[in-house]
Amino acid sequence: MLQSFRFANHRSFADEQQLNLTPIYDSGDERAESRPSVLVTGIFGANASGKSNAIHAFQFMRRMVTSSDRAVEPGLAISIPREPFKLSIDIARTPSRYVVDLSLDGVRHTYGFTINDEGIVEEWLFHYPLKKKRRVFERDGENFVWGEESRKQSDLERISNITAPTALFISTVARFNRRASLDDQVHQPLHDVYRWFFRSRVRTRPDLPLRNFASIWSDLGSSRDVIVDLMRAADVGIVDVAVQTETQDSLFDVEEFLSDSTTNTTQVRRRLLFTHKGPSGDGILSLENESTGTRRLLDLAYVAASVLRIGGIMMVDEIDSSLHPILTAKLIGLFRSPASNPRLAQLVFSSHDATLLGTLDAEEVLGRDEIWFTEKSDDGTSTLYPLADFKPRREGENRQRRYLNGNYGGVPEISTYLFEKALASRMSEVVEGSDGA
DSSP: OEEEEEEESBTTBOSOEEEEOSOOSOOSOGGGGGOSSOSEEEEEEOTTSSHHHHHHHHHHHHHHHHHGGGGGSTTSOOSOOOOOOOSOHHHHHSOEEEEEEEEETTEEEEEEEEEOSSSEEEEEEEEOGGGOOEEEEEEETTEEEEOHHHHTOHHHHHHHHTOOTTSOHHHHHHHHHHHSOOOSTTTHHHHHHHHHHHHOEEEOSSOOOHHHHHHHHTTOTTHHHHHHHHHHHTTSSEEEEEEEEEEEEEEOOHHHHHTTOOOEEEEEEEEEEEEEEETTEEEEEEGGGSOHHHHHHHHHHHHHHHHHHHOOEEEESSTTTTSOHHHHHHHHHHHHOTTTOTTOOEEEEEEOOGGGGSEETTEESSOGGGEEEEEEOTTSOEEEEEGGGGOOOSSSOOHHHHHHTTTTSOSOOOOHHHHHHHHHHHHHHHHHHHHHO
């Protein structure tokens, strides 16, 4: 589980920020007492305040962990495509930093790295078996320092010698782990951290790949039932989902076609079909004919079903995009329910929807320690901070109204005077133009 995520010098965030998922308040749920982290976290704020950038910072870290070793392949760029804070030249030139604290099988792990445009400046991994800090490795440029257990393993040192300046060591180890057997206890912390990142899912786009989804539907296993049940519960009219397989003959060789000696082959095409309730019985629609909201829901349901099944974390930017607030709350509820989330999967999302700060069916959608805000200052820097800073009461506090009134910050400051002045100026131009015509 993710316990905290720290990052600095990324997009609109100049100084180091921390998203701390450690529980603060007693939830009254005995099952929650043993959890090292909250299961759901929502980030709220005005447009351009930094909500999406916080999600993007984690997405960038995940991408570096899972694929930085590929950036040194022949023909690819050797610099790191980071996105520092660009409103200050001095800050933009300083390194960017990313750190996670994880609880994996009950053991805390701390992994992080610092980068600049040229490559990896620092990288480190510590774990805490029996709650005692042990170093797996520390890296300063091309120099490595090993922990007591790691020093006994020559494989790690050999891999460090061929780790590129732009590649993370954990990514390079993972590549060799796929080619050789490196599953001993020395490599286990590296393997566990990499696997957690690999299983993580980040959604920033409100649509799924139409061409590929039908082909993977049959491989989803028990996740299909979760997706179908969620689509039914959403009351969008869908009662079932199926895949239609079609075969057709095609010409596959242009030279044979031009030489008038064509060969027919059979192509298989799969289409995802949705059964809907209709006035005269059930009707069938393809995915292309479904609404934007239904397709967004299907995308999120697909990712959520996968994460709930195997564990890990799901991050979603603007989770409420094209979804009704009640449906968004139901999706959040999947992660809070012991029945649907036995593996303690986590959900972190950003949203504009203030109704998620309230209640649904007399139950809070989000707890006091599950709410965070972003705010941008006059100098263009963003800040990430929790609702807990305001010491919210457990009961009797209308968080939705207080948020919209600006008590927590994180809301846009709109100048009615400037807006009306700009509108009046525009209308004056239109009138003058029409008079001239």
